[in-house]
Amino acid sequence: MYKCTKCGESPVIIRRKASGQLLCKECFIDSTKEKVLRDIRKYELIKKGDKVLIALSGGKDSVMIMNILDILRRRNIIDLVAVTIDEGIKGYREDGIKIARKNADKLGIKHRIVSFNHYFNKNLDEMMKEQKEKDSRHACTYCGVLRRWILNRVAQEEDATKIATGHNLDDETQSIIMNYLEGNLDNLTRIGPKSESNYHKFVPKIKPLREITEKEAGLYVIASNLEVHLASCPYAGDSFRGEVGRFIKNLSETHPTIMYSTLRGFDKIKPILKRELSMKGVMSVCKQCGEPAAGDLCKACTFSEEWR
Ligand code: SF4
Ligand code: ZN
Ligand code: ZN
Numbered sequence: 001m002y003k004c005t006k007c008g009e010s011p012v013i014i015r016r017k018a019s020g021q022l023l024c025k026e027c028f029i030d031s032t033k034e035k036v037l038r039d040i041r042k043y044e045l046i047k048k049g050d051k052v053l054i055a056l057s058g059g060k061d062s063v064m065i066m067n068i069l070d071i072l073r074r075r076n077i078i079d080l081v082a083v084t085i086d087e088g089i090k091g092y093r094e095d096g097i098k099i100a101r102k103n104a105d106k107l108g109i110k111h112r113i114v115s116f117n118h119y120f121n122k123n124l125d126e127m128m129k130e131q132k133e134k135d136s137r138h139a140c141t142y143c144g145v146l147r148r149w150i151l152n153r154v155a156q157e158e159d160a161t162k163i164a165t166g167h168n169l170d171d172e173t174q175s176i177i178m179n180y181l182e183g184n185l186d187n188l189t190r191i192g193p194k195s196e197s198n199y200h201k202f203v204p205k206i207k208p209l210r211e212i213t214e215k216e217a218g219l220y221v222i223a224s225n226l227e228v229h230l231a232s233c234p235y236a237g238d239s240f241r242g243e244v245g246r247f248i249k250n251l252s253e254t255h256p257t258i259m260y261s262t263l264r265g266f267d268k269i270k271p272i273l274k275r276e277l278s279m280k281g282v283m284s285v286c287k288q289c290g291e292p293a294a295g296d297l298c299k300a301c302t303f304s305e306e307w308r
Contacts (some may be wrong), residue, residue, distance in 0.1 A: 006031065014219055017256035025223045032220050036068050036208050043193040045206040045223070046162060047250040048077050053160035053203070056082040058229035059219045060101035061166025066210055069164060069227060070107050081162055083154045085147050087117040088123020089233060096229040103227065112154065119150055120304055128235075130307065139235035142303060149291060149300035153204035167207040170214040173246050173259040176266045181244070189274045191266070202292045215258065 002012045002022050010024030023031060040046050040142060052069060056062045066082060073080045084100040086093055097113055104111035116123050124146075128139050155163050170192065179188045195205040222229050236242055251258050285291070286298035298304070 004148060007186075009027055014216075014221065018260055029220065029223050031036075032212065032216060033071065036212065037067075037071070039193070039211055040206075040208050041099055045194055045208055046072065046078055046179055050161045051079040051081065051159060052162045052164050052206075053151070053155045053158055054080060054082040054109075055147075055163060055165045056084050056100045056104065057094035057166070058084065058098075058103070059166065060217050060226075060228045060230075061168050061171075061209055061214075062100075063103050063214075063226050063228045064217050064220050065166050066103065066107065066109065067224065068208070070109070074286075078265050080109050081158050082109050082111045083112050083151070084111065085150055086113060086117075086123075087143055087147070088116050088125050090125055090234070092231055092233055095177055095231065099227055099229045103215045112158075114150060114154060116150075119153070120146060120300070122307060124235075125224075127307065138239055140239050140241065143235070145299045145303060148214055149289075149298065151205075152201075152291060155202065163203050163205045165205055165207055166209055166297050168209045168212050169259050169263065170245065170248070172207070173248055174241055177248065178241060178244050185273060185277060188266075189270065189277055197201050197283060197292070199292050201284065201285070201290070202222075211260075211263070229269060235287065 002009050002031050003023035004012055004027050005022045007024060010026065012022040013025050014028050015022050021031075046052065054062065054069065055067045056066055066080070069078065069080055072078045082100070082104045084097050086097060101111055101113070116127075124139060124143055124263040127142055131137060131142075151163050151165075154160075161230050174190050176188070179185075179191070193207055195202075197204070212220075220226075248259065248262075283292050283294070284296075286293035286301055287296050288301040288304075289298060291300070292300075293301075
């Protein structure tokens with residue numbers, strides 16, 4: 001049996017294809033935590049005194065990031081609060097909420113559960129039933145926009161200075177490829193470890209797991225005995241993101257470093273893209289809800305108008 005290349009003692013549970021490292025359970029947990037904390041410092045995602053709102057779905061990525069950020073909370077560097085958004089997806093979200101609550105309670109972190117219904121008078125299932133005849137927008141389009149709106153609103157309600165999301169390397173690579181393929185340059189310039197805006201109502205979002213693969217996040221929660229919500233959203237399968245995700249996964253089988261190189265390449269191109277597109281993306285205030293908007297109405301209010 002192979003021995004861990006770090007401690008030289010325990011049996012190996014993972015071979016990191018990108019670095020060639022063979023790691024045992026303890027060394028894998030330690031080195032993953034160290035890597036995430038190093039990335040937080042490297043990209044200056046958090047500063048002392050920050051209050052971080054964690055977008056806690058109950059899935060592996062959000063549970064993992066809450067547990068790692070809790071290290072900084074216990075060192076009195078930051079304060080944490082978690083929020084779980086109930087989109088109203090029957091048969092799916094209920095379990096995620098229970099698991100999210102258990103994980104937050106275990107660490108003694110304040111946890112709020114907020115719903116689409118509360119903020120938009122409708123849940124996602126109802127929106128999808130109603131919009132079938134009108135147009136063909138995918139559930140994820142509504143869900144993404146409305147969740148972002150709620151996160152920013154809850155962050156303000158909680159006086160949070162950052163919003164941490166569980167986006168991992170697979171998610172980030174998918175976003176890069178998707179937006180390239182769709183020619184969506186404005187969206188591309190917004191991809192990165194931390195969102196940037198000088199607009200005071202816009203609470204910056206950070207992605208501490210941006211350089212952790214989905215597989216590593218899965219293994220981390222198993223190795224750490226963390227309970228997570230494993231079911232997939234019923235709306236996820238037929239999305240464009242799902243298709244792109246399968247394409248990248250297939251490529252990674254024969255090219256194990258492809259996601260890292262996509263990310264590194266993109267991070268080099270991004271400043272050039274931003275310079276070229278710098279005249280765009282001026283933020284104003286939505287005249288209906290007061291949240292940040294690119295035009296008169298924010299996207300969430302534009303959707304809400306359509307349901308009236
Ligand atoms: Fe929302 Fe789409 Fe994610 Fe389901 S897969 S939770 S609909 S964004
Ligand atoms: Zn070891
Ligand atoms: Zn609005």
